[in-house]
Amino acid sequence: MALRPWGSSRTEASSGILGCRVHVFDEVPSTQDVALELAAAGAPEGTVVLAKAQTKGRGRTGRAWLSTPGGGLWFSVLLRPGLAYPASAMLPVAVGFGTVLGLRRLGVPAGLKWPNDVFSRGKKLAGVIVEGRSSGGRLTVAVAGIGINWTVPDLPDARHGVTGVAAELTAAFAAPAGDLPSPALPDPEDVLSAVLAHVERSYLVLRAAGPGPFVSLWPSVSAHFGRPCVVTRGRGEGLAEVVLTGRLLSDGRLSVLGLDGGVRALHSAEVGLGLN
Known part of the structure; x- marks a missing residue:
C-alpha cells in the first residue's frame, strides 16, 4: 500500500524547533540541494524540505536513493549546530538515533546500523545523510537528509534486504485469529512528526551534553x-x-x-x- 499523498506545494509551521517551517514539493532533484540553497539564503534552523519524489536522491558516499511518489518519506532538515569536534562528528549518529527512536515510538522494531542506516528485522528501512559547512573549527551549517521507505522498494541489486514502514508495522501488529483487529497504519504526518520530535531531542542532547549519552546508549539503539x-x-x-x-x-x-x-x-x- 503506497503512502497517502501529501497536499500540493506549500509551507507550514510547527511548534518545535525542527519543522518550524516545512516546504513541501511534488518533485525535486534532491531535498538536500533545496535545503542547502535555503540555508545559504538565511533560512532558520529547523526548516524542513519534504518532497513526494526525488529524481536525484542520494545517500552516504554518493549512492543513489530510490525516491518514488508514495514510496516513502523523503525530507531534509536544516541545522545550525555550531558544534566543534568531536561533537560535530557525532551529528550523523545523533540524527540516526532520533530516526530510530521515532520509528520505535510508532511500533517499528528499528535499530541503527553504524553509522546512520536504519534497519528493521535485518533489512534496511531508512537512511540518513548529513552534509555541512564549517567555519572557525565549528560545524556552522548542517543539512540532515532522511529517507524512510513506506513500501518495500524494488531493488534487485541491493547488497542487503530492504523493507518499508507499512510492511514492518503490519508484521508487528499481526495478531492471531480471533484477536482484536490490528491498529491502523499511521498517517504520513504522524510518521514525520514522530521522527522530527525524536531527532530534535537527540540533536539538543548532543548540543547540551556532547557525545557521552550516545556512547552510553549505543548498545540499546544499535542493530x-x-x-x-x-x-x-x-x-x-x-x-x-x-x-x-x-x-x-x-x-x-x-x-x-x-x-x-x-x-x-x-x-x-x-x-x-x-x-x-
Whole structure:
C-alpha cells in the first residue's frame, strides 16, 4: 500500500524547533540541494524540505536513493549546530538515533546500523545523510537528509534486504485469529512528526551534553552491537573482513574486534559495514 499523498506545494509551521517551517514539493532533484540553497539564503534552523519524489536522491558516499511518489518519506532538515569536534562528528549518529527512536515510538522494531542506516528485522528501512559547512573549527551549517521507505522498494541489486514502514508495522501488529483487529497504519504526518520530535531531542542532547549519552546508549539503539559484521573498503568493492562490533567512540567511530584478536576503530569515511 503506497503512502497517502501529501497536499500540493506549500509551507507550514510547527511548534518545535525542527519543522518550524516545512516546504513541501511534488518533485525535486534532491531535498538536500533545496535545503542547502535555503540555508545559504538565511533560512532558520529547523526548516524542513519534504518532497513526494526525488529524481536525484542520494545517500552516504554518493549512492543513489530510490525516491518514488508514495514510496516513502523523503525530507531534509536544516541545522545550525555550531558544534566543534568531536561533537560535530557525532551529528550523523545523533540524527540516526532520533530516526530510530521515532520509528520505535510508532511500533517499528528499528535499530541503527553504524553509522546512520536504519534497519528493521535485518533489512534496511531508512537512511540518513548529513552534509555541512564549517567555519572557525565549528560545524556552522548542517543539512540532515532522511529517507524512510513506506513500501518495500524494488531493488534487485541491493547488497542487503530492504523493507518499508507499512510492511514492518503490519508484521508487528499481526495478531492471531480471533484477536482484536490490528491498529491502523499511521498517517504520513504522524510518521514525520514522530521522527522530527525524536531527532530534535537527540540533536539538543548532543548540543547540551556532547557525545557521552550516545556512547552510553549505543548498545540499546544499535542493530548489531556485539554481533559479527562485514567490513568493506570504499563503496563495498574491496575485500570483505568479518569483525565483531563493539562500542561507539566519542568521535563517531566504531570499535571492532578483528579475527586476529586486534581491536581497532572504524571511520565511516573509509569503510562500510554490512550485517552478517
